Amino acid sequence: MEKAALLETITALIPNAKVIEEGVDRPAIELPPAHLPEAAKLLHDTDDFAFDMLCAHTAIDRIDDGKFELIYQLYSTKFHHYLMLSVKVDREHPVVPSVSSVWRIAQWHEREVYDLFGVLYDNHPDLRRLFLEDDWQGHPLRKDYRDDFMLTME
Amino acid sequence: MSVKVKTLDDLTLPPPGADSPLSTQEYFINMGPQHPATHGVLRLLLRLDGENVREVIPVLGYIHRGIEKIGENSSYRQTIHLVDRLDYLSALMNNWVVSMVVERAAGIETNDRIEYIRTIMAELQRLQSHTLWWGVIGMDLGAFTPFLYGFRDREYATDIFEETIGARLTMNYIQPGGLMNDIHPNFVKRTKEFLEYLKPKIDEYDELVSGNAIIQKRLVNIGILSAEDAISFGTTGPVLRASGVPYDLRKIEPYGVYGKVEFDVAVGQAGDSWDRYIVRVMEMRESVKIIEQLIDNIPEGDYMTVKVAKAIKPPEGRYYGHLETARGVIGCFIVSDGKDKPYRFHLRTPNFNNLWCLTKIAKGWKIADLVAIASSLDIVIPDIDR
Amino acid sequence: MTAFSSFLFNYLNGVTANVYEPVSVATRAAEVWAHEPWLAIGWLALGMAVMLGFLVVIGMGLIYGERKIAGHFQCRLGPMRVGWHGLLQVIADTLKLLVKEDVVPAKADKVLHVLAPVLAIMATLLALAIVPATPWFQLIDVNIGVIYVTAVGSIGVLGVLIGGWSSNNKWSLLGAMRAGAQIISYEVSATLALLIIVLFAGSLQLSTIVESQADGWWIWRSHLAGIVAFFTFLIASTAELNRTPFDLPEGESELTAGFHTEYSGMRFAFFFLAEFINMFVASAIAATLFLGGWMPFQIAGLDGFNAVMQAIPPGVWFAVKTGGLIFLLMWFRWTFPRLRIDQLMGLEWKFLLPVGFVNLLFAAVLILMGWYFAPIPA
Numbered sequence: 056m057e058k059a060a061l062l063e064t065i066t067a068l069i070p071n072a073k074v075i076e077e078g079v080d081r082p083a084i085e086l087p088p089a090h091l092p093e094a095a096k097l098l099h100d101t102d103d104f105a106f107d108m109l110c111a112h113t114a115i116d117r118i119d120d121g122k123f124e125l126i127y128q129l130y131s132t133k134f135h136h137y138l139m140l141s142v143k144v145d146r147e148h149p150v151v152p153s154v155s156s157v158w159r160i161a162q163w164h165e166r167e168v169y170d171l172f173g174v175l176y177d178n179h180p181d182l183r184r185l186f187l188e189d190d191w192q193g194h195p196l197r198k199d200y201r202d203d204f205m206l207t208m209e
Numbered sequence: 210m211s212v213k214v215k216t217l218d219d220l221t222l223p224p225p226g227a228d229s230p231l232s233t234q235e236y237f238i239n240m241g242p243q244h245p246a247t248h249g250v251l252r253l254l255l256r257l258d259g260e261n262v263r264e265v266i267p268v269l270g271y272i273h274r275g276i277e278k279i280g281e282n283s284s285y286r287q288t289i290h291l292v293d294r295l296d297y298l299s300a301l302m303n304n305w306v307v308s309m310v311v312e313r314a315a316g317i318e319t320n321d322r323i324e325y326i327r328t329i330m331a332e333l334q335r336l337q338s339h340t341l342w343w344g345v346i347g348m349d350l351g352a353f354t355p356f357l358y359g360f361r362d363r364e365y366a367t368d369i370f371e372e373t374i375g376a377r378l379t380m381n382y383i384q385p386g387g388l389m390n391d392i393h394p395n396f397v398k399r400t401k402e403f404l405e406y407l408k409p410k411i412d413e414y415d416e417l418v419s420g421n422a423i424i425q426k427r428l429v430n431i432g433i434l435s436a437e438d439a440i441s442f443g444t445t446g447p448v449l450r451a452s453g454v455p456y457d458l459r460k461i462e463p464y465g466v467y468g469k470v471e472f473d474v475a476v477g478q479a480g481d482s483w484d485r486y487i488v489r490v491m492e493m494r495e496s497v498k499i500i501e502q503l504i505d506n507i508p509e510g511d512y513m514t515v516k517v518a519k520a521i522k523p524p525e526g527r528y529y530g531h532l533e534t535a536r537g538v539i540g541c542f543i544v545s546d547g548k549d550k551p552y553r554f555h556l557r558t559p560n561f562n563n564l565w566c567l568t569k570i571a572k573g574w575k576i577a578d579l580v581a582i583a584s585s586l587d588i589v590i591p592d593i594d595r
Numbered sequence: 596m597t598a599f600s601s602f603l604f605n606y607l608n609g610v611t612a613n614v615y616e617p618v619s620v621a622t623r624a625a626e627v628w629a630h631e632p633w634l635a636i637g638w639l640a641l642g643m644a645v646m647l648g649f650l651v652v653i654g655m656g657l658i659y660g661e662r663k664i665a666g667h668f669q670c671r672l673g674p675m676r677v678g679w680h681g682l683l684q685v686i687a688d689t690l691k692l693l694v695k696e697d698v699v700p701a702k703a704d705k706v707l708h709v710l711a712p713v714l715a716i717m718a719t720l721l722a723l724a725i726v727p728a729t730p731w732f733q734l735i736d737v738n739i740g741v742i743y744v745t746a747v748g749s750i751g752v753l754g755v756l757i758g759g760w761s762s763n764n765k766w767s768l769l770g771a772m773r774a775g776a777q778i779i780s781y782e783v784s785a786t787l788a789l790l791i792i793v794l795f796a797g798s799l800q801l802s803t804i805v806e807s808q809a810d811g812w813w814i815w816r817s818h819l820a821g822i823v824a825f826f827t828f829l830i831a832s833t834a835e836l837n838r839t840p841f842d843l844p845e846g847e848s849e850l851t852a853g854f855h856t857e858y859s860g861m862r863f864a865f866f867f868l869a870e871f872i873n874m875f876v877a878s879a880i881a882a883t884l885f886l887g888g889w890m891p892f893q894i895a896g897l898d899g900f901n902a903v904m905q906a907i908p909p910g911v912w913f914a915v916k917t918g919g920l921i922f923l924l925m926w927f928r929w930t931f932p933r934l935r936i937d938q939l940m941g942l943e944w945k946f947l948l949p950v951g952f953v954n955l956l957f958a959a960v961l962i963l964m965g966w967y968f969a970p971i972p973a
Contacts, residue, residue: 077526078526078527079526079527080527080528080529080530081529083527107441110538110540111540111555113542113553115544115553126542128529128540128542128557132454135462158441158443159438159442159443159565160441160442160443160565163561163565169214175212175214176212179212181215182213182215183215183216184214184216184270185269186269186270186273186594187270188270189217195275195278236765238765244851245851246848260936347932348848349848350932350933351839351846351931352839352930352931352933353665354668354669354929354930357669357670358669358670361670418932421931423840423931423932423934424932426934426938427932427934427938575935575936575937576849576850577846577849577933578935
């Protein structure tokens with residue numbers, strides 16, 4: 056599906072979705088966190104898009120805005136089109152619903168994001184740290200993370 | 210806090226007889242972080258019932274180096290040196306994906322010569338990676354000899370790289386705006402020699418390993434990954450193609466000069482270990498075909514299109530690009546705030562996604578099958594941990 | 596003392612013909628025990644010394660051979676640095692193993708941990724004692740040799756089992772359990788194959804079995820039954836030796852090192868040496884029963900040819916046959932991948948064992964009807 060048509064169909068189906076125009080290199084929409092699970096399910100199941108693969112999921116620490124921006128890169132193996140999903144959550148209480156029931160791999164991507172950013176995922180089957188030890192203090196990819204071993208260039 | 214965070218201590222064993230008709234006591238066992246079958250510092254926590262695998266719990270992070278964090282503090286050219294250390298058997302492709310995203314973000318143009326050389330190098334590396342993998346799967350199945358045959362043939366390609374690039378493993382060759390240096394005068398001749406040498410060797414691989422009855426018994430119908438599962442687990446590369454999904458970025462979104470060459474995408478049917486094996490052997494032949502079409506037609510031109518001294522400052526925005534490495538799709542996500550360093554530097558690595566399907570497909574098989582399945586997934590650990 | 600010294604003289608000067616009729620060292624010692632006890636002890640001491648030397652030479656030779664053969668199979672040279680073509684490499688390795696720290700895991704069963712490698716090597720030494728290398732040299736000629744060799748072989752698995760269990764390591768235990776299951780299963784087939792030759796030769800004594808092959812080795816005199824039995828024995832003994840494609844107890848890509856994961860230094864060397872000596876014993880037994888042991892190659896009627904063959908010393912015949920079989924086992928190892936445990940058990944219980952039983956029946960019928968190549972009266 057063409058970019059414009061795709062975005063039009065998606066916004067028609069998911070009224071809360073807001074199209075991102077600036078600073079992206081592929082179709083992108085922004086969603087409020089509360090609507091993420093149903094939107095994910097729609098995007099995955101609707102035959103018109105069939106976003107059956109979650110290529111990547113990560114977060115950006117927008118420390119100046121006090122937000123975490125969660126990025127979901129979706130892909131359809133049927134139509135070969137992409138969609139970037141952006142969800143912004145509050146940096147102080149970063150709780151978002153998990154999408155691991157829609158895309159299996161999200162379970163581990165979300166664990167990674169929890170580990171490195173401290174974003175908590177509601178309804179996650181096995182929310183554990185992925186890379187760091189279970190008793191590690193802090194979340195290293197946050198912009199304000201500091202520990203005793205860090206080398207910083209000033 | 211409403212969300213409960215778990216730890217490894219929360220794992221418990223089921224009571225005897227929960228999973229099998231015999232009332233046997235299950236047990237946990239650590240495969241790794243130091244284990245010959247995990248090819249690195251991967252730790253698989255296994256819940257076993259005798260020899261039967263009941264659950265596979267990968268425990269990661271033993272080689273986590275925080276490449277994404279270092280990337281936030283490095284200039285765009287410096288990040289090239291970091292990504293070599295991800296999947297070190299696809300170092301050139303990792304270089305390329307970062308270069309590709311940075312070039313697109315900063316609007317850097319490349320010329321045909323650069324793209325030809327990049328494509329040839331990437332395919333050479335795919336051959337190199339697959340020959341190594343072929344040896345390793347032999348070793349994992351208990352046959353040591355293929356391992357050395359694989360290394361012998363890989364050596365040939367490594368020598369070619371060494372001559373042009375100066376490095377044998379971590380290449381640092383492809384960089385935003387071109388290449389680190391031009392190809393060596395011998396490059397074309399030696400690459401052709403290598404292809405002539407390798408073609409009969411791939412037939413030898415088939416005779417020595419593919420046709421072996423024990424190998425087939427150990428791989429056919431073992432660890433079946435259905436197409437739906439493969440997609441849901443986000444697997445890519447030969448693992449996904451073996452499940453019957455013809456998803457190959459070289460074909461779907463041709464980058465480099467893949468659009469100009471003829472080649473087939475190797476696709477499996479059943480998604481078992483054998484399909485993953487044979488898809489890679491077929492890919493070797495396709496790679497040979499691709500290089501043969503390109504090697505004589507490298508156009509003249511400059512090997513760099515921007516000045517090295519110039520700092521790259523892409524405009525503000527979020528950029529995602531990806532390409533096909535020997536193991537699957539590597540994606541690079543760069544968030545730029547207009548400075549010379551990325552604000553956020555994320556890598557979507559193929560092995561990270563490929564690893565997790567092990568938790569599903571190894572369940573119910575024996576330990577020996579787990580080793581075979583893991584080997585057929587062709588996992589490189591630094592790529593998972595980053 | 597004269598008999599002893601003259602024997603020694605002949606022995607050292609290279610006896611080329613059957614000067615002495617087949618008689619074991621133990622028999623010689625027993626004969627002279629009543630009137631010359633010191634001579635008897637001399638014989639036994641000589642036997643032990645020669646056996647010890649034999650053991651070391653065979654062990655080291657096989658290790659060197661295996662490494663060289665593996666090297667050349669794999670397009671490399673194998674050991675090349677220590678000594679001429681790496682000949683002294685094995686000695687260097689032995690020295691290294693001797694001076695290495697002997698680690699016993701803190702939570703291991705210490706007594707059993709120490710006992711296991713001793714058991715393993717003892718079993719092989721006991722089996723080695725009855726191998727009729729030449730007509731004049733065999734330590735003990737037990738009259739139930741075939742039973743003895745299978746019985747003693749089973750002690751080895753005890754060493755493996757104890758070693759794996761006492762290490763207190765789950766990988767070791769897995770390896771030991773695999774070894775137990777595998778060796779006990781395959782022993783059945785190996786014994787069945789040996790029984791066929793016992794049927795043909797009509798004796799359990801190894802020296803008698805060798806002599807019964809003076810006019811032709813059992814592998815073709817008993818034609819089909821012998822050939823099937825030979826290959827059954829070869830497969831079963833490869834499995835008993837834990838060598839590829841049946842090296843599951845070690846299975847280094849699965850179980851790190853299987854039952855000897857926790858062993859180091861000399862104790863590991865014991866397991867290692869036991870494996871190689873076992874390989875020699877299995878090949879020697881196969882050569883003795885199926886390929887005529889030290890008997891030269893004979894074709895009835897061709898007297899000139901037979902004379903040439905007889906001129907070759909029996910020791911050479913024995914060494915060539917055993918060496919050939921050992922090479923075959925090494926060839927297996929560097930070619931085949933490993934089977935899975937259930938496939939391994941399936942192969943034994945569903946294929947080899949039925950074949951072995953049918954073959955035994957078939958052999959019995961052959962003997963009953965006299966449908967085999969009987970020795971031609973001289």
